[in-house]
Amino acid sequence: MSAQKITVEYNDKVVRQFMLAAIIWGVVGMLVGMLVASQLNFWRLNFNLPWLTYGRLRPLHTNAVIFAFVGNMMFAGVYYSTQRLVKARLGNDFLSALHFWGWQLIIVAAAITLPLGFSRGKEYAELIWPIDIAVAFIWVVFAINFFWTLARRHEKSLYVAIWFYIATIITVAMLYIVNHLSIPTSLLHSYPVFGGVQDALVQWWYGHNAVAFFLTTPILGIMYYFLPKAAERPVYSYRLSVIHFWSLVFVYIWAGPHHLLNTALPGWLQALGVTFSLMLWAPSWGGMLNGLLTLRGAWDRLRTDPVLKFFAAAVTFYGMATFEGPLLSLKSVNGLAHYTDWIIAHVHAGALGWNGFMAAGMFYWLAPRLWNKPLFSQSLANLHFWFGTVGILLYVSAMWTSGITQGLMLNATTEHGTVLTYPNFIETLNTIRPMMLFRVVGGGLYFVGWLLLVYNIYRTIRGAQAVNGTIEVFVEDAKTADERLGLGGAFLNPPVVFSVMGTLSALAWMFGGDFLKIAGLFGTATCVILAWVHFEARKNRWGAWYDRLLVSVMPFTVLTFIAVAAGGLIQIIPTALVNRAENIEDRRQIPYTPLELAGRDLYVSEGCYNCHSQMIRTMVPDVLRYGDYSRLGESIYDYPFQWGSKRTGPDLARVGGKYPDVWHYRHMENPRAISTGSNMPNYPWLFTEKTDVDALYSKISVQRLLGVPYPKWIAAQIKENVAAQEQTIVDGLRAAGVEPASDSKIIALIAYLQKMGKYETVVPAKAAAR
Amino acid sequence: MFHRLIFDDWVVIFPLIAFITAVSVYVSLTWRALRMRPAQLAHFENLPFNDESSPVASRHDDAE
Numbered sequence: 001m002s003a004q005k006i007t008v009e010y011n012d013k014v015v016r017q018f019m020l021a022a023i024i025w026g027v028v029g030m031l032v033g034m035l036v037a038s039q040l041n042f043w044r045l046n047f048n049l050p051w052l053t054y055g056r057l058r059p060l061h062t063n064a065v066i067f068a069f070v071g072n073m074m075f076a077g078v079y080y081s082t083q084r085l086v087k088a089r090l091g092n093d094f095l096s097a098l099h100f101w102g103w104q105l106i107i108v109a110a111a112i113t114l115p116l117g118f119s120r121g122k123e124y125a126e127l128i129w130p131i132d133i134a135v136a137f138i139w140v141v142f143a144i145n146f147f148w149t150l151a152r153r154h155e156k157s158l159y160v161a162i163w164f165y166i167a168t169i170i171t172v173a174m175l176y177i178v179n180h181l182s183i184p185t186s187l188l189h190s191y192p193v194f195g196g197v198q199d200a201l202v203q204w205w206y207g208h209n210a211v212a213f214f215l216t217t218p219i220l221g222i223m224y225y226f227l228p229k230a231a232e233r234p235v236y237s238y239r240l241s242v243i244h245f246w247s248l249v250f251v252y253i254w255a256g257p258h259h260l261l262n263t264a265l266p267g268w269l270q271a272l273g274v275t276f277s278l279m280l281w282a283p284s285w286g287g288m289l290n291g292l293l294t295l296r297g298a299w300d301r302l303r304t305d306p307v308l309k310f311f312a313a314a315v316t317f318y319g320m321a322t323f324e325g326p327l328l329s330l331k332s333v334n335g336l337a338h339y340t341d342w343i344i345a346h347v348h349a350g351a352l353g354w355n356g357f358m359a360a361g362m363f364y365w366l367a368p369r370l371w372n373k374p375l376f377s378q379s380l381a382n383l384h385f386w387f388g389t390v391g392i393l394l395y396v397s398a399m400w401t402s403g404i405t406q407g408l409m410l411n412a413t414t415e416h417g418t419v420l421t422y423p424n425f426i427e428t429l430n431t432i433r434p435m436m437l438f439r440v441v442g443g444g445l446y447f448v449g450w451l452l453l454v455y456n457i458y459r460t461i462r463g464a465q466a467v468n469g470t471i472e473v474f475v476e477d478a479k480t481a482d483e484r485l486g487l488g489g490a491f492l493n494p495p496v497v498f499s500v501m502g503t504l505s506a507l508a509w510m511f512g513g514d515f516l517k518i519a520g521l522f523g524t525a526t527c528v529i530l531a532w533v534h535f536e537a538r539k540n541r542w543g544a545w546y547d548r549l550l551v552s553v554m555p556f557t558v559l560t561f562i563a564v565a566a567g568g569l570i571q572i573i574p575t576a577l578v579n580r581a582e583n584i585e586d587r588r589q590i591p592y593t594p595l596e597l598a599g600r601d602l603y604v605s606e607g608c609y610n611c612h613s614q615m616i617r618t619m620v621p622d623v624l625r626y627g628d629y630s631r632l633g634e635s636i637y638d639y640p641f642q643w644g645s646k647r648t649g650p651d652l653a654r655v656g657g658k659y660p661d662v663w664h665y666r667h668m669e670n671p672r673a674i675s676t677g678s679n680m681p682n683y684p685w686l687f688t689e690k691t692d693v694d695a696l697y698s699k700i701s702v703q704r705l706l707g708v709p710y711p712k713w714i715a716a717q718i719k720e721n722v723a724a725q726e727q728t729i730v731d732g733l734r735a736a737g738v739e740p741a742s743d744s745k746i747i748a749l750i751a752y753l754q755k756m757g758k759y760e761t762v763v764p765a766k767a768a769a770r
Numbered sequence: 771m772f773h774r775l776i777f778d779d780w781v782v783i784f785p786l787i788a789f790i791t792a793v794s795v796y797v798s799l800t801w802r803a804l805r806m807r808p809a810q811l812a813h814f815e816n817l818p819f820n821d822e823s824s825p826v827a828s829r830h831d832d833a834e
Contacts (some may be wrong), residue, residue, distance in 0.1 A: 013828055084821035159817040225818050234815035242803040247796050254788060272785045279792065372825060467825035499794070507787070566791070570784050 003474040008154070010083040012468040014096040015076050016370050019363060021104060022072035023454055026359070028111075029064030030447045036061055037440045039679070040648065041433060043672075046681035051115035053681045055607025059126040060114045065351060066124060068107045070215055073359040075099070075142070077222035078165050080366065082146065085162060085225065087155045087471050091148025095141050102138040106131060118188050121604035121640045122203050124210050125179050129190045132180040139176065143169045147553065154473040156551045160241040164221030166557050167249045171213040171564045178568070179206035183705060185698040189601075191639040191706060196589075197264060197632050198572075199641040205256035205568055212252040213564075215350070216318075219358050220248075223291050223315065226362050230307045236293035240286055247283035249560060251276050253567030258329040261338065262617040263643060264632040269571060270331070277329030284322035291315040306381035310361030313389060317353025321346060335619055336411060339647035341432065341439075342403025345396045352392045352446055360384065360453055367460045372467040376459035380452050387449030395442030402435035410647075411621040420624050425650045426677050494534055502527035587759040588633040591708050592752070594696045594718045595725045599752025601699070602691075602745055604640065606683070613644030614653045614756065627654035627757070634759050637708045649680060654757035661729055662736035664750045686746040693722050693743070725751060 039045045039054045046053050083090055090096050109131050113119075119126040127135070146169060150162070179202055182190035194202045228235050235241060257265060257273025292315050295308065302308050324346050328337050337343060368375050375381060409428045412421035422428060505527055509520030592600060603609075616622050616630045623629055630653050635641055644651075659667075666673050669687065671680040697715040704710045713721070729750055730742045740747060 007823070009826060010822075081818075085817055087821060155817065157814060157817060159814060161818075228818050234819070238811045238815045239803040239806055242806070243796075243800050246799045250792060250795050254792075268785055272788060275785065275789065276792070369825075466828040468828045469822045469825050471821060471823050495798070499798070503791070503794070506790075563795070567788070570788055 003476050005472055005474055008087060008089055008471050008473055010080075010469040010471070011090040011093060011096055012080065012370055013466070014090065014100055015080045015366070016466060017100050018072045018076035018079065019366060019370070021100070022069055022076060022359065023363065023457060025064060025068035025072060025107060026356075026450055027454065029061060029069045030443070030450060032057055032061040032064055034440060034443050034447060037436070037443055039681070040436050041440065041679070043679045043681060048682050048684055050117065050606075050683075050685050053606065053683075055610050055681075056115050056117055056119075058610045059119060059123075059607060060111065062124055063110050063114065063126065064107070066210070066214065067110075070219075070351075070355050070359070071103065073355075073362065074168075074214070074218045074222070075103070076366070077226065077362055078146070078168075078218060081161055081222065081225040082149055082165060084469065084471070085155065085159045086150060086153030087473050088149055088152045091145045091152060095145040095148070099138060099141045099145060102134065102141065106134050106138065109134070113188075117605040117607075119605055119607060120180075120182070120190065120192065121607075121609060121642065122179070122192065122199075123207055123609075123645065125203070125206060128188055129180070129182050129184050130187065132176075132182070136173070136177060136180075139169075139173055143173065147557075150553045154475065158551060158553065158556065159224070160235075160238070160245055161221035161224040163245050163556070163560070164217045164224070166553070167245075167560050167564065168213050168218040168221070170557060170561045171209065171217075171249070171253075174561070174565060174568070175206045175209050175213065178572075179203060183702045185702050186695060189695070189699075191699070191702050193706065195639040195706060195708075196636040196641055197266075199639070200260055200263070200265060200643050201257065201269065202572060203641065204259035205253070205571060208256040208259060209253055211350070212255070215355055216252075217249065219355060220244075220287055222358060222362060223287075223311070226365060227291055227294055227311050227315075230305070230311060230361070230365050231295050231298045231301075233294060233298065236290050236296065240290045244283050244286040244290060246563070248280075248287065250563045250567070251280050251283060253564050254571065255280055255329070256571070258334070259645065260643070261329070261331050261334040262619055263615050264630050264635070266632070272571065274329050274331060278326045281323060281326040284325075285319060288315055288319035288322065292319075304378070306378060306385055307361045307365045309382070309385045310357045310364065313385070314354050314357035314361060317349055317357065317392070321350035321354060324349065335617070336407035337403060338617075339613055339645065340403035340406040340410075341399040341435070342407065343645070345399030345403055348399065349392065349396045352388070352395065356446070356450075357388065360388070360450075363453065363457060367457050369469075370466065371461045371464035373460055373464040376456050380456045384449040384452040384456070387445050387452065391442045391444070391446030391449060393442070394445065395439050398435045398438035398442060402432040402439070405432055405435070406647075410625070411619070413621060413624065417620060418624075420621065423625070425625075426675055429648075429679065430677055494531070498527055498531035498534070502531065585631045585633050586761060586763070587631040588762045589635060589637045590755075590758050590760055591637050591703075591710060592755060593721060593725055594693075594700060594713075595691075595722045595748050595751045596755045597699060597703070597752075598691050598693070598696060598722070599745075599748035599750070602686070602749050603752060604642070609642050609644045611646060611648035611680070613647050613651045615643035616651060616653045622651070626651045631759070633762070634757075637703075639703065639706055639708075649678075652753070652756055656754045656756040656758050660736065661732050661750050661754065662738060664753050665733055665736075665738055665740065665746060668746055668749065683746075686749060687740070687744055689745050690741075690743045691722070691745050691748045693719055696722065 035045065036054050036058050039057075050056070079090060079096070106127075110127055113128055113131065114126060118128045120128065146165065150158075179192075181193045183193060184190040192199055192202075224235060224241060254272055254276035257269045258277045259273075261270050261273065263270075292312065295302070295312060298308070302312055327333055328343070328346060364375060364381050406428055409422045409431060410425075413419060414421045502524060505520050505523030507520070508516045509524055512520050614630075614635070616626045616628065618629045634653075635643070663674060667675070668683045670682050671678040694715075696718050697713075700710050700713065700718065704712070726742050726747050729747050730740055733740050
């Protein structure tokens with residue numbers, strides 16, 4: 001057999017495109033972040049304009065920094081490193097271009113729709129359904145392009161970074177599709193197929209794993225490639241990277257419920273979230289140590305090399321955030337931290353420290369190589385590092401202080417725990433104002449550092465000639481025996497077969513009835529003995545299977561998918577089966593009237609959930625402050641759920657009936673007229689814009705399809721229902737001395753706010769006992 | 771004070787199954803990783819290196 005030497009030219013054009021896009025969107029995302037952070041201290045920065053309110057812009061900030069900034073950075077790093085690790089050009093140039101331009105169009109669409117109030121009301125999943133379809137399509141394009149590249153590879157072994165990219169691609173697809181399953185009511189609006197507690201679980205299964213598989217695993221893959229390259233030494237322990245990968249992708253999926261601790265989420269799910277979040281500490285620190293110890297023997301270079309500075313700091317912040325995360329997942333700590341700025345501190349230590357600094361280090365390393373010109377200024381890059389580090393430390397310490405202050409003050413009781421020490425929510429807000437301002441300063445410093453990067457990269461590439469990397473490879477003329485595994489080989493092999501049969505037997509032994517118990521015991525013993533005998537006799541086959549897995553993309557991908565899907569299935573299926581409206585506690589939500597539903601959709605589109613929660617926890621201070629703790633059945637018809645994750649303002653779960661209609665009227669017009677010192681925006685457009693009553697027919701039809709027990713009203717009946725309720729509210733407001741327009745949005749919103757906390761008492765149903 | 775009235779005791783097997791599965795996966799993969807041969811490790815560790823020859827000018831990219 002003869003081998004032919006060919007030269008492969010890598011597609012670095014798309015890498016350059018993604019890199020520059022990331023840098024630009026980083027500026028946009030950080031600017032929006034600074035604006036919304038400033039609005040919390042200076043409410044006037046909402047400018048009385050609907051498209052600039054905190055509630056509409058905060059989702060723009062989160063989507064911009066996650067999907068636009070880190071997304072583009074991730075694609076640049078993945079495409080650069082994958083081509084070189086497999087010694088092949090990207091699968092298809094057209095798909096590469098489609099991926100790039102499609103992703104930018106999605107970002108632009110988000111930037112237009114979110115400020116206009118088109119939102120699904122779920123965090124990091126706010127984009128409306130047409131854009132969701134576009135995201136799924138472009139993700140499939142990315143997947144095809146990536147796997148096509150692997151299929152064409154000239155290096156048969158799959159380096160650990162490739163594993164992380166595979167896990168990212170398939171898991172993000174799974175998460176995104178499931179959490180975005182919706183039924184449209186119009187071109188620009190939909191309701192999710194999950195509601196209440198199911199939606200809460202699915203949302204945070206997605207939300208936490210968006211962090212895991214969008215912000216962590218691809219960047220870890222990037223770390224495993226770029227850190228050794230920059231340090232000019234191999235990774236500290238390849239063995240550790242194997243353990244790190246598998247334990248991380250398996251454990252991470254289960255951590256979602258830690259966003260719902262002390263809520264109405266069933267106890268077994270909360271326990272699952274706590275346990276797995278704690279276990280997650282180990283693989284995360286495995287990765288951190290692997291990264292940091294790669295620099296052993298090269299620590300002196302940190303003094304002068306900004307790339308290594310950024311990478312070392314990024315990995316350190318990753319370690320810090322992944323210690324803090326499990327800590328925050330303890331129910332007792334979470335009782336203090338949930339809904340406070342401590343969570344914001346945690347998020348930004350990871351986002352600014354890990355993601356932002358990995359991006360900076362990667363861009364400073366890539367620019368000279370992609371444009372064949374030395375970096376314009378090492379000093380500016382070093383200066384960027386210090387601005388960024390000081391910025392992060394100021395940001396995070398301000399938010400730690402703020403969060404712990406909030407938690408302590410809002411939970412403080414006196415008189416032997418029977419009375420709140422700080423009964424007025426605004427007292428806590430006023431106390432944390434200086435810390436919120438320090439946060440803006442910290443973020444500002446970080447942003448200045450980023451601008452230094454923009455200038456430095458611009459000066460580097462100005463007038464430079466872009467270059468593409470090449471590699472010379474030998475290609476066999478005749479096909480040699482393929483040592484890769486087929487899909488069947490992935491499953492029909494000794495380790496997998498004995499493991500599955502042994503596990504099934506053990507389950508039968510533990511949980512079966514009389515006959516099954518004995519059969520299970522016998523089966524387990526048989527499997528263990530047979531496996532041991534087979535292993536001793538055919539050791540090579542066991543080892544050979546694993547070795548072949550390391551060079552086989554499809555079986556590897558399928559096994560990774562099973563590892564990540566198992567967690568989702570085991571959490572979501574029981575919740576969907578058990579926690580439905582027919583099987584709830586002693587309270588069930590009364591469905592919203594058409595006007596109240598219109599008001600609820602306003603609450604969602606204005607992004608009120610960004611500051612207000614609707615979930616009173618099973619904690620004495622919550623109950624003292626807001627009323628009886630929230631039952632699972634009280635939000636069972638909420639599509640989407642609005643339990644919330646932050647209390648910049650008070651919880652609203654039982655605000656219905658607490659204040660008269662005119663209180664809400666005046667409060668939405670000018671919150672400071674009611675609550676001195678409030679940082680909530682004014683909402684003047686709610687008093688002039690009309691409620692979209694025509695849309696209600698379609699909305700109620702979809703809600704009925706989703707299981708909400710609405711009668712089969714025709715459009716005229718809905719309008720009549722709306723008009724009657726509107727008139728009642730308007731009459732009350734007129735009697736209180738205001739003159740509202742009867743069909744204005746504020747009437748709908750008041751109707752919704754007054755409904756919150758209303759329920760009917762039902763006989764609790766018991767799930768079948770074992 | 772905080773009564774939960776859904777009796778879903780049977781679902782507690784799920785955390786148990788999950789934990790046992792996670793431990794099994796972790797132990798078996800740790801064993802596999804510890805059994806990797808030095809030559810294999812050296813091969814994988816060095817994959818990021820020797821992955822590029824001399825770069826060439828990018829065609830049609832003069833505007834970049």
